Amino acid sequence: MKKINLSAYHPILDIQDNVVFASNGNVVLGYRVSLPEIYSLSEKDFEDLHASWFQAFKSLPAGTVIQKQDSYRKSTYTAEELPKDTFLQKATHHYFKNREYLQHQSYLFFVLPLDKHLKASKYVNPFRKTEKGIHKKLDHQVREFIGAVNDAVSFINNSRKINTFPLGQEAILEYTHSYFNGFHQDVDTDIRLDQKGIAIGDHHFDVLAINSEQCFGESLQSSKVNEKFTSDQFTFHQGFIDGLGLDLEEDHIINHILYLDDKHKWRKVLEKKIEELSKSSNFGTQNKVVLKKIGEIVNRINEDDSSRIIRGHLNIIFWSQQAEQLGRIASKIKTEFKELDMLPYYPKGEERKHYFLNSYPCFASNFSNEDLYVTDLKHALCLNINNTNYRSDHTGIIFNDRQHNIPVLKDVWDEKKKRIKARNFAIFAPTGEGKSFLANNILRQYFESGVRLVIIDLGGSYSKFAKLYPDDHIILRYEQGKNLGINP
Template sequence: MSNVMKADTLERRFPLLAFEHGCIVSKDADITVAFEVALPEIFTVTAEEYEAVHSSWVKAIKVLPEHSVVCKQDWFTKETYRADYGKDGFLSRSYERHFNERPYLNHRCYLFLTKTTRERNRGKSDFSTLCRSRILPKEITDKETAAHFIEAVEQFERIVNDSGRVSLRRLGRDEIVGTAERRGIIERYLSLAGESGTVVLEDIRLDPAMMRVGNKHVCMYTMSSADVLPGTVGTDMKYGRMSTDRSDCRLSFAAPVGLLLSCNHVYSQYVFIDDARDTLQAMERTSRNLLSLSRYSRANAVNREWTEMFLDEAHTKGFMPVRCHCNVMAWAEDEAELRTAGNDTAGQIAQMGCTPRHNTVDCPTLFWTGIPGNAADFPAEESFHTFLEQAVCLFTAETNYRSSPSPFGIRLSDRRSGVPVHVDISDEPMRRGITTNRNKFVLGPSGSGKSFFTNHLVRNYYEQGAHVLLVDTGNSYQGLCGLINARTRGEDGIYVTYREDDPISFNPFYTDTGEFDVEKRESIKTLILTLWKREDEPPRRSEEVALSGAVNAYIRRITENPQTGDFNGFYEFVRDEYRNIIKEKNVREKDFDIDGFLNVLEPFYRGGDYDFLLNSDKGLDLSSRRFVVFELDNISNNKVLLPVVTLVIMETFVAKMRRLKGVRKMILIEECWKALMSANMSGYILYLFKTVRKYFGEAVVVTQEVDDIISSPIVKEAIINNSDCKILLDQRKYLNKFSQIQQLLGLSDKEKDQILSINQANRPGAPYREVWIGLGGTNSAVYATEVSDEEYLVYTTEETEKAELMRLAGELGGDIEQAVRRLAAQRREAK
């Protein structure tokens, strides 16, 4: 049976003619310039910033000439995350597999600026190119008007880009028309397809009651009259799910039909710039007519009153009258899914305070008008008069989180959809001038996900070539260190801790190269000085000189006659040879009491209580190892061991700083405040935080107690003031103290609101914690720290889970990776 439906080819009806000189030219001689718009990331914009974005749009639109059309088109398409299995590392691949095929709503925003004529701007739906039997291309005769429009477009672009929050990028031919390998936006629109894949143009059924594009069913909801809008509109609104009684999360007024609408849809916003004088004169005539008819109908009197109010606003406040229209076009694969999408769309429009209107009359015409470059074909009866300021309030003003273009960074998750986002919190902020150093301060109470975040951070840094040195007091990094040790066959992943049967042991006189530079010599002097003098007992100048002479003389001895030195050898050298040297120099006992010196150091000499500490025979130079963990939990209360161990730690990192040129270095200090309180250690901390940036390094301090950062002047002055990156986790436990934290850390009200929104609206069924990252006091956002089952087992601090992992690894001959694989598989089966 032959097809009796009215059908035509797309070629015959297609309204566009060419792409020339960077412009789309329609067959009716309309000129369109296309841009891609970069909007701010969602949940990162304040009410004041929304006002600034709104103001920049208004200023930019005012420079366009009469009979111009502004069409802002936001594409929201369902896509799935594609894993990158080419990444190195067992945990990186498990991370990618965990997120593979996770659905999310992709957002692309485009802007089309069109110059048309007065007649075309007032055309009705029955004059659309869709209704013509033939379209005869017209010639652009007024070249001066076209040139003036292009100049105005350049001014428009400059004004928006100068706003600092929104940026425009002009689209080229390939992005609009497409290539053999890539879809253009025109192809995408006519097929309602995503960005990737091959375009197959399908039949389009332009039936107002049931429109279809291929196998996609389409519905359209319009805001085409002032009656469907609320009494007042604004630039932004409060998002209740992430707000508290002490904080405020803001979204744009049109956000409910943007990212908050989870179905496939295109949100189109039109602003028509007519001759303002003609518009106001027409309204004056309408007002007079309504006045004469008001005696016959109360409605005429009310309408006349509204018209007069509009005219008064235009004349007294200088508002620019425009016409406006917005529509949401949603689509789905079947009718049942389309009903759900339609209901969701109507519900989100109602969230804006608008009355949802399912348009089953002009749906095909509005679809045709939405073709990029065809905005001049808009049916005038579907628009309504308003002022420019109110029309721009209907623009969406936020987008998804964007990945950093930097090759270095960490993998976090978008808090809205949960897909991975590449975030650089070290290098890119430095290049852009947002921060002046890479140091980080991390604050999070117990159970907030702090250890998961720091494990994830150091693991990402290590896998990208960084040297990482960790100081811990809770075995938080035992799993990660053990995994690295097993994968490198003991060459890396060094875990240094104190046990009775295997106590911590160092050799301050050992180096891989056998050379002792200035920093190495100074660190040895500081170490011995710490053993010799109490914190409240400063050394005299003569004692410092004598100690320096002893250290240098011993180093000369072991380098001139190649041998391995240790503390026992140094003690014996001072007792025997150096005693004779100072006698020859006539050094008085009151200037340097050598016997008192030896007596104090005797516990660290052979046979003493701590003879194990500084006489290691392992010959291990930690400055060459890329992942080292010092676990101080067992000696955190030992007044003798703790200062010595912390000084060795700092000396190890300083050696890395000095020797490893062009290599990224990180020292992360966890809960070890007692070690930081000593005078010698505080001097190292202050030195580190001020100079580490010069050696391509960063220092990170992690704490969970508010009192620690408030009571410690070392932390307050040396760490907080020299950490341009601040990282906070869930602060609900400290809600009553947060004003004090805000003042101490110098947080703005915007940053406070973001921090207090953490974990307020987490996605159900997804085990993750959110983290706030602030950079330089200007850039900040909340991300999700979600990891795979394998990463969870490596990062976990739960004692029972750690014990089970180590037990299984022991059964497998110490193969931690295989143990992690088995336990992760069991966890997935249980889910």
């Protein structure tokens, strides 16, 4: 397969609400995921999110495929939402316009595969079509699957920190077109596949993956210490693989795919594998490492009745307009994996092509055993991305987000009273850290939006602010021993 024309081999037969009936016989339910803001989660918050994912997924039927996909695309801030009437507003608008940032979108897909045994061969043509009417034959099975997924999604939404929203027909088709169009926005183009690489239009793609137990280090956890923001007084946490998310300032997608298997069946498979490796462990250190890791998995399964065996696959698809830049991006990803004590696998040729194609949700059941690691569900969920960009409120004051230094609108009055019951707030910081400067900024924006201000200024920090509006302010000075009256 050298070239793909999507119109001739469209992967979708039909869409009903957020249920996709794929041309290969799979049934897919798609959701957009709203995650907590970056830097807003504590160590306990990460543990709670991890527990929520586990509780939601553990009861899904055997044979279910779950794909969490996090897409990060370079974008420029248009500044269209910023006012530009006054001098300072114009300066702010000019300062932020065209600033680069990463646009993050998180998706969650549940796949009912036509082959529930999930025994794909190494290379499967994802565009092959099944017999007509196959979905009608599976009608009862599909209804049960949709019910189980709805229960899982309801549990996720009840966690409060995460919300899911069903993808409608238009959103699904737009997503599909964007994926196979190489994320070009102004032109339709073909996918060119060959042994050297993947090219879609003028975008060149490559892939790195975690596809076996050998890729993992000694441990996985739901969060890790953020060295950048941690101080002697405070320990700051981030998600375990957050360094591959918003911190990787390149166009990329993180695909985390889980195959939910029958626990008892795979326990027997793993025990047999341990027996085989035990016989050959003296013939190489690699066999000893794999034997140890599989033994740890089996022990976790035996010790925890709630454990769930899964096969998993994590890959990062990244792209650039310059093919020579792919090596530089790959080095950044490998460096981050190294800090996590993980060793990514680099697929080439035919394998790379199939990693890209099978990362489209309708094809997610096509990975073979050679492309999957085996572990328990709790272990695998440590590889989930659990946060996203700062989000603006509907109204409020313009601040800078600390990730990309672009404007973010925050309602400091907390109009809907999500955080506090009364309309007041305080600014705390050591001397010289910018309390008055920040207050000036907040007050200026409120004043320019038509809010009447009364400022009690003991240190003279706001006199320059008042002089910006010579016709719109009155200064009343208090002299000791004299009464001060204000007639509103």
